Amino acid sequence: MFLSFQVSDVSSADDTISTNQPLSLSQTIVSSGGIFELGFFHENSAIYGSFYIGMWYRKVSPRTIVWVANPESPIKSAFDCLLKMSNGNLILQNERNKALWSTGLNSSSSKDVQAVLLDNGNLVLRDGPNSSAAVLWQSFDHPSDTWLPGAKLKLGSPLLTSWKSSTDPSPGRFSLEVDSKTHSLITLWNGSNSYWSSGPWDDRLKNFKGLAEGTYLNFILNLDDSYITYSVDPDLIRAYPLVMVLMDVSGQFKLQVWREDFQVWGGDLFSPSENM
Template identity: 45%
Template sequence: MDIKHRTWLMISFLFMCLSLEFHVSSGADTISANQSLSGDQTILSAGGAFRFGFFKPGNSSNYYIGMWYDKISLQTIVWVANREKPVSDKYSSVLRISDGNLVLFDESKVPVWSTNITSTTTSSLEAILLDEGNLVLRELSGNSSTSLWESFDHPAHTWIPGMKMRLDKRTKVSQRLISWKNVEDPAPGLFSLELDPNGSNSYFILWNGSQSHRYWSSGPWNENQKLFDDVPEMTQNYIYDFSFFSNETESYFTYSVKNTSTIISRFYMDVTGQIKQANWLDSTKSWFLFWSQPRQQCEVYDYCGAFGRCSEQTQKSCDCLQGFQRKSEHDWSLQDYSGGCERKTQLQCQNNSAANGKSDKFLTNSNMALPENPQSVAVRSVDECETTCLKNCSCTAYAYEDSQCSIWSGNLLGVQQGASDGKTLYIKLAASEFSSPKSKRGTVIGVVVGSVALVVLLGLVVFLYLRRRKKTIKTTKAVEGS
């Protein structure tokens, strides 16, 4: 092969290499315009604090692309890009810069997530993972760069030091921390934290994003004491520095850790519906819960779902009311109780084919916090209150307190066992859920007969023992007298 031909082959090979899409090497902190991220490839922030790449939560079969701490042994996700659109194969899915955006393409090469910005720039772009935990898409121009998009402006469920949870006063739109759906699904769940869009300088926790279902408030910011009025834990500021800023266009709160070399801290909206501040303990290889709000699990709105019962006295906060069963065992195993419970047996009034003459009945539940959305009914007695609910097939429960009758239709929400000012709640169940008088009488008779038989048997054993003992004594005396 002559020199001219070999030179041509080398040029062709180099041209082919340059035309290929380069994959980022594991450990780099950037994804440039001609690179991509796929499979087990990751990028690592310059100081080694955070890593970014594909991950699979728990036993899920889905893959997501997100960010986690690199310096701790327990993988803890702090940000997820494709929360609502997972991919099934991380090796054929790819994250790369496309048309001025950072875009995730699934195994079918369909875009499932994008930074979604409008950019007319012709300059070079790159995505960089900063050591503060911020993923930034930026435009490069000479020796300078301009940020086009930041993950800090699009929080998921975790608020890490340095992030700002903002309220845009012009649009009245707040950034939100939104919980995962369950421990294996980072899709947006039911619980979220945001700064009051009406400008009270308070943070609220909402259920299902509804302002009408606020179940916790931080209280307003107290500039003199540098804390929120209803979060006394903030007085323990030997670990953190807190700051609140407000002007005509925006308000935001931010915090930082005093000693970043020894403390890793995170604030997150948990699947439990509580906000939690936790610090990593390297000695135990686990997260230490610094504080949480609301303090009581049962203060979380509708935590246990329809016909679920919340209790602070049991190890597991949620179970089903008597006569009901879990709608989804799988969801409950993943700490998602929102589906609640369903009846084990259909009510008699709902069963048109039944003709056994049995009537629905009420089960007495004492020491209960009454459910949400009661309806007041004018009656003269507790019997009349019960009759009113019994005649209405959609009525599922009633309570009679201080000569006032309340009934509930449809699902029972927010039921709590063991409340400090507990009331008595009567829940409608099918007649078959109760033991019949005959079966009770049969049980009593069975117990009595069994007890008598046991006494007779014991008496017989004692009689035979004494008789044998008496014979033994006579024999002994005869031998002695011989």
């Protein structure tokens, strides 16, 4: 979702939230290559707007939010909130030490667990400071309306869910799923009404029938391990390094690329047009 609202006068830290390094309203973390940034944002310019923890492309303006931690639990005042590590979990805590959002892992007394923002847009909880440490939790398993390259989305539940509106990241009317019988990509309206279908998976073509030939995306549907992912054509990546797939508030499922020359997002439309 494309948004321009933000929290002003923030300072950027490194790419890690640790037990001794929480994140406050005035701070963000930035992936090591400077591609993604994570911190607090709010739904409008009013000082009393609802706040969220979100992730966005650091060098894209207006700000483009690609992941929201707490879409169903907005914060009414973030000034005394902290995003911190506690007992092996990443939690959003208010001034009364109440957890407003959490990664929901079984409690652990380990002080070595860290949250690290990676250059692919994945926020991971690692069981230690080493990059080879076990991943305990990752934001790729909990997408909102945006599907970043390399993310393996689990089958059996909505892959993506649109925002309620262009300024409200709470769950909207449209969701993207894989049909369990036809193995088609489908868009549902209000959770049950069929809105669009790609056509069934074609294992020979390694793509979904009905999607435009020559698409820049190569889907991988792994029924044995119950996930779907995609890779991006190298020629497209060379021309436009920032690529994502979006479930829009309009019900459109589309590929988006950042056009640095025009400072806009553009791309291919997979699902119905707005006139449908």
